[in-house]
Structures are given as structure tokens and as C-alpha cells.
Amino acid sequence: MNERAPWEMFENFNEIVYASDMETYDIIYMNKAARDSFQITEEEYKKQKCYSLISRFSLPCYFCTNPKLKVGEFYEWVYHNPYLKRSFKLKDTMYCYEGRKIRIEIAIDLTLNEQENRSVNEMIRDEVFINSCLTMTHSASTPNESMNFMLQYMGQYKGCKSASIYEIRNNNWLYHTYCWDFENGICPVKAPFQIDFLEYIKEWKRKFVHNEPVILKDMEIIKRKMPEFYSYLAPEGVSCMVFIPLLYNGEISGFLRVDDPPDKKAKNIALVGRMMSHFIVSIIQRRNLVENLEYLSFHDQLTGALNRNALNAHLKKEDKRQKGRGVIYCDVIGLKKVNDMLGHASGDKLIVRAYQTLAGLFPGKVYRVGGDEFIILEDGKEEREFNQTVSQLKKKIRAENISLSIGSAWADGGEVGFEQLFKAADECMYEDKFSYYSQEEPMTGVPRETKRRSYGARSIAEKPQTSFGTFIEKCYFDAESFFQSVALPDAPFYLYCGDLEKNLYYISDNLKDDFNFDDNLVYDFVTHLEIRI
Incomplete structure (x- = not known):
């Protein structure tokens, strides 16, 4: 004879009772009161999910109490069932049966209890x-x-009186991101609170991680225990504050703050806020996704500079300018040579370094419009002020040994459009580049333009063969091992050799390690060595 399941004793119970599998949500039992209430037969309910039949949801209930259930203990709560149009006090527990975790729920009708009915109505x-x-x-x-x-x-x-959202970002700093108050409506937010917030609120953290609100009715307590936090919240004239945690993936991501709810309504506010907190977190995540997509749409992924989309958007929405506009056009010199000789990773580093220099002088104004090209917009400046800015840029790139061709153009008010300014700056930039290549290389005395044209033109076969060259070609000779054997790690000297035309050098291991070079092959080695020294 099979042993009866424990829930079968509730078959003739006056209250609704059902049992479901906690993993699959399949209903495995409903007593007579439950079957009559939902107008369903014994064969029909066994094909249903509990959330589908009981709450008419297509997915598990967002308020499901399964995670809170324990064997031998009852979890009590109140729920208004919109399908039955009745409110119930629910008693839930967990029972292990035949290797399965079973949820048993007993529903007590509250409609006849006046005192509890007022709570239900609310x-x-x-x-x-x-x-x-x-x-x-x-x-x-x-x-x-x-x-x-x-x-x-x-x-x-x-x-x-007011309601605010605070978010935890950037090493647990607290950011006041949204604010509404009764007198002013949507209000400005405050600067970030520069403190390790989670470490600071140890007394609240235990409640917060369990999604439990904190209700403060004595402002002196928080003022005495957390004076900096009190000063940041600035609850002048506030007699009660309700803090509802915002949890994302089980972690505290911030909190909702509500000030001065009506008398004896703080607990109700905390309950409603707790239910709303899930949707608040959802909105924050949606906002973050939108902001991230906008950032990717308007920023260059390599450098972080603004891109062509951002430039076009800026030009479309601009108003008529009362003052002048200046355009600075910059081109990275020698990028192709670096890519060819040292690889594109080194070329990317050169581009990033150039951008960082530009962004240091023009934060939020630098646009990357090509592989090695940047544009800077300077709006609202007089011509003299703009020219001084260009001079500062040229001094800075010389000081930091960055090879950039720079062209600039300025126009007053709305007299000249961006396209004309850009063309003028472009022509000026090419003049600067021509001037650079017309100059002689300091170390070789060869004009840079000649060196650029002749780069790669001669083959090794055209050079006269020396005795040493013949030896290297005919006999086994490991040149790198020979070079490094001379430059021992503890040697009191450093060795390097280089091609002055290509400005490319090979340095010894002890030189690389002692001066923190990334590789033995270094472009523009002499300059980098001077900087390190």
C-alpha cells in the first residue's frame, strides 16, 4: 500500500491548499476548496504551472517566496488575487518528498476580517x-x-516631502542621481559623496543585503554616528527618513530615500518602495545600456576621442555663434613607418599618446576623424586667444616629443562655415608637414623628404659584400647571441646599434631592463633614452 502524500490530509480543509514542485513550478496537488475556487478538475490542474493557474502570469511570479521557504517553518504574507478578486493571508512552507522539494501553500480568506480587511484595501x-x-x-x-x-x-x-535615488559607483562612491521634492518638483542633484559607502554603513548593510528597508525617526542618531553622511544627506527639517535598498545581482547598487511620509505611513512606504525597487533597478540598467550605446556611437574605441558622428551631431545642433570659431587639424607624422617596422600595436600606442596630449589641452573637444587625424573645435574664442592656444599646443608636442603636423584656421561669428574652416586648416596642416619633411634630420644631416622617398629603396644585395658579411653568410653565426654576450647583465656599459635613416635601434638586454623598455627593438631610441635619463 502506497504511503499517502502529506498534503492529502487537506483534501476536505475549508481553506485553499495547493502543492507545487519548487524547481519546475508544476502543480502536483490542489484540495477541493482550491479546485472549486479555480473551477478546475483534478486532471486539469496537473497540467498547469502554479504561476500560470494561480496568478495568471506567463513567467514565475516576481514576488515568489520559494527562496525564503525552509523545512518545518512557515512564511506568512498577504496577497490579493486579481483573478479570484479576493485577498488571502498565505502560509507557505517547504516539504521534501520522494527526492523533490515541494512548496505547500495554505490560503486563508481575509474578506470577513474587518481589521485585516482595511490593511488589504490599502x-x-x-x-x-x-x-x-x-x-x-x-x-x-x-x-x-x-x-x-x-x-x-x-x-x-x-x-x-521628497524622494531621491542614490547610486553606488566608482569604488563605492555615492552618487545622488535623481531628486524630486514637494515644493520644487524635479531638483538638481548633489556632487558625489567621496567615501567608501558600503564600509561606512556597516550597521545597515545586513538589512540592505536582505532587501530590508531602514526607517529613521531620530535624526540625532545618524548625525552622531555618521556625521559626514548626515551632512551629505542634509535632512534639514526632516523628522523621518525611509531608506529602501536597490539590489542588482544580489549586490547593493544604491538606495531609494523618501522623506517625511504621513503619520504612521512609514512602514507602508517601505513596503511599496521595496516592491518598486526592482523596477527602479531595471530603469537604471536600461539607462546604463542606452548611455553605453550612445558612448559607443559617439566615441572612438581606441582612444576615447569623439568621432565623426559626434562631430556631425555637434555641427547640426549648433546655434549661431556670437564669437569666433577656431579649427585645429592635426596629423600624426610617421604612423605608417611605425606600423611597418614595429607593428600596428606600436602604431596604436602612438595614436593614443597623441590623443592624450591633445585631450590634456582640449578636454571634450578632440575628434578623431581618420586613422591618424584629429580635429579640435574651439568655439567662442577671439582670434588672439585662439592663436595663443595653438602656440601652447605646439610647445607641448615639442616638450613631449610627439610628431604632429598642425594646421589651424579661425573665423569671426558665423561668417565662415565649418567646411571652409576645415579646408583652410587642412591646407595649413599640409604646409606644416611639408616644412617638417624639408628640414634635415639632426643626426644624419639628410633631408627628411629624401629619407622618406628612399626608405626601403635599396636592397641588401646592392650593398658591397665585406669579409665579415661573407663570414656571416657562409658560416654559422648567431648575431643576437654574440651581441648579448658582450653586454652581460652586470656589465658597466650598455650597447646599442641603429639605422640612423630609419631611426630604428636594437638595444642590449641590460639596457632594455634597466631603462624599462618594452622590447629590444626601439623606434626613436635616442629621444626615449633622453626622456628616461
């Missing part, structure tokens, strides 16, 4: 509020509008 109103809030929130055009609307809707509906 919960129903809150549920209507949350549904209305989410409907309006998702109709907003941007995540920021959604968040501002949610705070405003919550503050006005619950009669609070």
Missing part, C-alpha cells in the same frame, strides 16, 4: 498605484524621464 490601492505608475513610467521616452516620473508619482501619491 494593499489593493498600493497595487493599483504600482500598476498605474509602471504604465506611465514605460510610456516615457527616456529612462531618465521614467525615473523622474516614478519619484514624482510616488512622492505625490504617498504625500511625502
